[in-house]
């Protein structure tokens with residue numbers, strides 16, 4: 792007697808679930824590019840700290856810093872954004888940590 796083949800059940804997310812996940816991912820990427828584009832438009836492609844200017848070729852090194860540290864706080868007037876080059880951005884955050892450390 793041949794053993795019946797057991798059907799292999801692979802649990803896949805339902806179509807609706809998958810669509811919701813993709814939509815969430817898409818929205819997240821869109822938000823990120825959106826506030827970055829807006830901040831660059833408002834503050835210009837210049838590092839707020841060292842004054843280094845950026846152009847299309849190296850613009851990816853210019854990042855948007857959230858002054859209050861809250862990435863979800865993105866007012867349209869750009870008041871929570873600061874354009875910082877990756878170096879100054881690192882510096883800004885290590886300073887925060889050091890400040891915390893020293894105030895304890």
Ligand SMILES: [Zn+2]
Nearest residue numbers: 838841876879
């Ligand atoms: Zn800089």
Ligand SMILES: [Zn+2]
Nearest residue numbers: 855856857880
């Ligand atoms: Zn930052």
